[in-house]
Amino acid sequence: MQIFPSGTNKPQRGFTLLEVLLVLVIGGLLVGAVATSLSEGPVLRKSGREVAASLRHARAQAVMRQQPTLWKMNIQEKRFWIDGGAANAERSLSPSIEAKINTTSAEVDAANQGGIRFFPDGSSTGGSVELTHNKQTFKVNVEWVTGRVAIQ
Template identity: 30%
Template sequence: MTDAVKTDPRAGSTLIEMMAVMVIIAMLASLVGVLLPGTGRGRLKALTLQTAAMMRRERLVAVLTGSSRRISLDTSARTLVGDSGVIAIPRDVVVDVVGVDETWAGRQAVVRFEPDGASTGAAVKFSWDKVRYEVDVSWYNGRVAVDLQ
């Protein structure tokens, strides 16, 4: 004789319980991505685009106000400092600036935008773990271009 196993129709997990477990796992996975050290390709790209946006903004303000605007690099604080704001550079990102060989307010000069739209010209390269992005500023017309290779 076989003994029939009696099952309770209320036994087992419900769909709501399964969804709750999936939400908890998703939250933990997202925290792991945020808490891992290092900049990563996405953050490096964001840093490059923020830098280009600040340069475009400084150029536009120089043209609209008729006054020169400057962006410089504070190497000790690892920040790009413009007249309109500051951008922090992560410690694991290498910064290479090709531009004016001057010092403004104790910081390395990056670029100056003139009221006619022209600039001193510059190239700012950000690199991390074999990834390199670049922001180029034309000296002739102040055009800001981004190279995301």
């Protein structure tokens, strides 16, 4: 008569329930952290593009109307607009964004408000606007000779 062994001496393979749950919790935390960091970037990028578009619009108005046009920003209230433009053209930045404007002293109205002036030939007083959100910075530069607006 043959005898068949009822068990094997091989060690068990697989994961315990505790190990699986631990991996799922760590994975969930990582996905949450990545999703949060990815969602903050577009806010800054969108704001940078809005500021750049507004500056380009001010330059185009100056050239088209053949008269100087002033683009203004209030960094405390986080608002920007084209001086003398339509009342509904004023834009606001997200409250979480920090703003700085670097411009000539002639275009500074107060400690928290300054502007960039565009001239009929397309040139400008020059300057830059820095937008910062969670240690990321977008800089919108305006060249004084050409009035060209570029995002860095």
